[in-house]
Every structure is written in structure tokens, then in C-alpha cells.
Amino acid sequence: MAQEFVSCHPADRDSYTAYLARTPGGDVLQTHAWGELKSRTGWVPRHYGVRDGSDWTAVVSILKRPLPGPGGLALGYAPRGPVVDGPQALGCLVNGLREIAVSERLAFLKVDPGVEDTRFASLLLEAGFRPAGRGQGFEGVQPRHVMRLSLERPLDAILAGFSPKTRYNVNLAVRRGVTTRPATTPEPLPVFYRLLQATARRDGFGIRSYRYYQDLWDCLVEKGLARLFLAEYRGEVLAGTILFHLGTTAWYVYGASSNSHRQVMPNHALQWAMIRWAAEQGCTVYDFRGVSGDLDPAGPLYGLYRFKRGFGATLAEYVGEYDLPFRPFLYWTYTRAEPAYRALRARIAGGNRRRGET
Structure with missing residues (x-):
């Protein structure tokens, strides 16, 4: 049966999500x-x-937003997409997207698939995509360089794979009486957000509104795609994290901590708690998400890499961002109007590149 490009309907939602969950590169962001x-x-x-009959062979979720200026055109962005089975499915998908780009008035589509294989990059180029965003840091909308920990071992072996200092800090948190738990209701969200505000002030980065995290709870936590974890010490919440989960992968996405009692290592306790939880759910990969690709120990972001490497995670580099122009002249204009284009990229990223926030 020939493969067919389709627009997804509400009735397709469960099978669509199931395809993402079982396909390499599938992500909550899709x-x-x-x-x-x-x-x-x-x-x-x-x-x-x-679709090939009743089976998905490729999917892509696109976020659309108007471009500045006259003309009523929009950009399309597929975070961690597309997710495809192979070259034939990708070709069918791109042909379909070229057709719907007219009615959707898309000037171009930006993608950043969660794929390491450079052969996939070649397929994107053959399909008409152009490379974009080649920085080594957090220049992209999503981080190109991530730290991933294999969970395909017993927990004691995973713990043994931590660096001595990291393992000491995990055990220290236990000895000092730090406890961790997943939140089962949204009641702790205000506490988490206050911790996030404190972290943003301490480390100098921007954060989203409290309403955004309320919406995240409604849209993701309630649907089993995310969990909020808390670390407590002597009755006080010292740290909180949000973990995404789909299929056999868990992603550490948001983290926040208090300025108090940092010596009891609540952040280490939370990471170990989330790793254990992910393993219990049957995950084979725990993704710490973004780091800089510049591994110079003197670099300003090397500490983030060192922290994540301490848990035994290894560096993975995705193929990066690619753009598919539907209106080449307008795409050329936008990409060469450097000040406006940089502002556009910052708008997509939400001003949180340094932390790799989605």
C-alpha cells in the first residue's frame, strides 16, 4: 500500500503518541x-x-506563529521533529508539507530532530532543508548537545558509574536526612516557582510566568508525560525538578533550588531519585538535556557539563537545526536581516538559551 500524507485528527491522538513513544527520536515536544x-x-x-495503511511511518507536530511585517506569513517550528521511519516516509512527509505550506501561509519550517545519525542530516539536505544554527553553545532553540545516561543496567551498577564526588554527594544527602518525593497534586507548584525565581536571580537567567507552569501541569503532568519532584530537609522544600517522560526515555527539563542548606546536596538527591524513578518506569535512557559543545574546562558553561558527567552521562550531539524554505526570497530576506532574525530566534527560544529551556 502506498504511503499517504495526512493531517492528524483528534481520533488519531493516541496512535500518534504511541508511535512517538516507540520510535527512536520520539519526544514529548512532538x-x-x-x-x-x-x-x-x-x-x-x-x-x-x-500513513502506510493504518500504521504511522512519519509524524511531525508544527508550531505556527506569525512573522513580523506585512503579508500575513508565518513561521513553522517542529521541536525535536520530524520523527520518521526512513527515507521514503520523509520524502512523502516533505512533499505533503510543501502543499499545506500554501494554505498555512508558511514562509519556512524550522526543525531540530533528536537524531544523532549524520545520515539523517544528509536525507534532510536531499529533501531541500538547509542547515541553520551551528553554534557550540545554546544558540539553537533546543540544545544540540545533550548528556544521556544509559539505564540498561541494575541501579547499583548505575550508582557505581557515578564519579566518586557525585556518589559521595548523593550518599551525603541521604545521611543528612534529605528526602525526595514526586508531587501527586499541583499544590506544591507555588513553592517550586519560588525556588525557580530564586535560582533565576542567583544564576542570571530568565524564566516563564507562573501561569506557564500551571498550564504545564494541566497539559503534561495530568496526562502522564511529566512529573514534579521535590527535595525536602527538616520540613523545608530545598529543590524541585520537572521530568518529562515518553516511551523509554526520561528528560530532566527544569530544575530549581533554594539558597539555603545547599551543603546537604538536595540537587544530587533529586537527580538520583529521578534516575531511579525512570528506571522503575522501564526507561532505558535518562536525558540530562543541554550542555555546551565547547568542552574547554575554562569555558563559562563547563561546570554544567561537569555536573551532568558526574552522574555517568555521556555527550551526544544531534544533527542540529535545519530550515525548509517554502518562499525562498522571503526566507533569504529574514535570514539576512541579522538583527531581526536574532530577535526572532530569541523569541522562539523564549530567552532561555543559557539553560536550554524549552
């Missing part, structure tokens, strides 16, 4: 739930795919 969350911040989600 789900309908993520599109619903982003729709509350001004994006318009669109979901497409390729």
Missing part, C-alpha cells in the same frame, strides 16, 4: 499535549503524518 501547552502562549499547533 506530542499533541505539548502543542496544547504552547497554544496557550500564542503558538498554533498543527499535526501531520504519513
